[in-house]
Amino acid sequence: MDVAAVRKLIPATQKSMYLNTGWSGPSPQPVIDAIVNAVRHENEEGPTTPPIAEANRAAKPKVREAYAQFLGVTPEEITLTGNTTHGLNLVLSGMTWREGDELITTDLEHGSGFVPAYNLRARYGINVRIVSLGALDGVDTIVGRLKAAITPRTRVILLSHIMYTTGLLMPLHDINRMAHETGVQVLVDGAQTFGQIPLDLDALECDYYAGPGHKWLLGPEGTGALYVRRDLLPSLQPAAVSSHAALNWDNAGHFEPASGSSEKFELTSSNVPMLLGVIAAIDFLQGIGGMPAVQQRWQGLTERLRQRLSTVPGVAVTSPPTGPTASGLVTFTVAGWEPRPLVTALWDREKVCIRAVPFPAGVRASVDFFNTEDEMDRLAGIVATLAKEGPAA
Ligand SMILES: Cc1ncc(COP(=O)(O)O)c(C=O)c1O
Structure with missing residues (x-):
């Protein structure tokens, strides 16, 4: 990959050391252009004029196709x-829950996993069982702990494929297999994986993946x-519906639900320029070598960052070590510093855009293909300086 050329196409990389893709990634110019041009064209022509309306109707199938190809x-x-x-909410609210049913999750989830699970508990009286995971846990330990939590009342395991706190990459195929052997479904929070690792949801034997x-x-x-997964669509009930949820309906009471359609969850109008931006984003990643190339880049960069950080007194990396459970997220702590003031200091000193995470608390660097070896070295250097200085009194 020609990293210098790629960086020129991602304007935000020229302005700061961008290490926060795990929160929101900086769009490349072709993505920005696709969105801006579509907004301009749609509004200059008139959004419901026949040529625009026709193009807009074609956008949804196109983006569905782009995601499908990307995800296998x-x-x-x-x-x-x-x-x-x-x-995640469409799946959890689409399932039928009875008091005493159980949902298993882990203690490393984002609020987007915990809160919908707790909401089901408050609403239906289900039990939420939380499995503890450590950064050094290997594949067998992880699968074994989840398996041990399953009871005859377990309906679903809800977990992230990559944990947003420590960056732990979960052995999803093993988890899916283990769960399916006991009749349990798996709902995956893929917030940190779309565009970070190669994904083939069919080969991974996934049920639900967001x-x-x-x-x-x-x-x-x-x-x-x-x-x-196709065979699971009919049993999920959409909580909010539009005519996309009907095969047929009329004004005299007739309604034939489109129960097997993935579109039954989608409401009416959508933001077409943004959908075109997604297609441009997927095209961009494919154009720079696709997911294997992206993954190879962050693997090399994170290895370098870990090595540099390991030489800084007072710094501890809380992410898994390089290997099958490591990802592009590298989280660390610095003795004497709380994560939030450290994040502020990194921005104020050197325009490092990075974030603090809880459980376990730390500063998280999201390392993507567009980051550079020099950035890894500079980050470790700034951290070393701040570790020595300590926070301002
Ligand atoms: C693991 C995880 N789940 C969910 C979310 C929320 O993502 P979204 O804004 O796409 O709902 C995040 C965001 O950082 C996340 O890291």
Whole structure:
């Protein structure tokens, strides 16, 4: 990959050391152009004029197809969503819950996993069982702990594929297999994986998988996709519906539900320029070598960052070590510093855009293909200086 050329196409990389793709990624120029040109064209021509209306009608199938190809599934299994959280909620609220049913999750989830689970508990009286995971846990330990939590009342395991706090990459295929052997379904929070690692949801034997367009995919905010395996679609009930949820309906009371359609969750109008931005974002990633090339870049860069940080007195990396459970997220602590003031100091001193995370608390660097070796070295250097100085009194 010609990193210098790629960086020139991502304007934000010229302005700061951008290490926060796991929150929201900086869009490349072709993505920005696709969105801006579409907004301008649509509004200059008139949004419902026949040529624009026709182009807009074609946008949804196109983006569904783009996500499907990217994720190794079929377009009929893709629902277009506003973000990851939206997709997770569509599944959890679409299932039928009885008091005493159980949902298993882990102690490393984002609020977008915990709060919908707690909401089901408050609403239906289900039990939420939380499994503890450590950064050094290997594949067998992780699968074993989740398996041990399953009871005859367990309906679903809800977990992130990559944990947003420590960056732990979960052995999803093993988890899916183990869960399916006991008749339990798995709902995956893919907020940190779309555009970070190669994904083949069919080969991973997934049931449900939700992800965003705006993080590692580098597309616009307000976009995302939910995968529901074809045979599971009819049993999920959409909580909010539009005519997309009907095969037929009329004004005399007739309604034939489109129960097997992934579009039944989608409401009426959508933001077409943003959808075109997603297509441009997927095209961009494919154009620079696709997911293997992206993954190879962050693997090399994170290894370098870990090595540099390991030489700084007072710094501890809380992410898993390089290996099958490591990802592009590297989280660390600095003795004497709380994560938030450290994040502020990194921005104030050197325009490092990075974030603090809880459980376990730390500063998280999201390392993507567009970051550079020099940035890894500079980050470790600034951290070393701040570690020595300590926070201002
Ligand atoms: C693991 C995880 N889940 C969910 C979310 C929320 O994502 P979204 O804004 O796509 O709903 C995030 C955001 O950082 C996340 O890291």
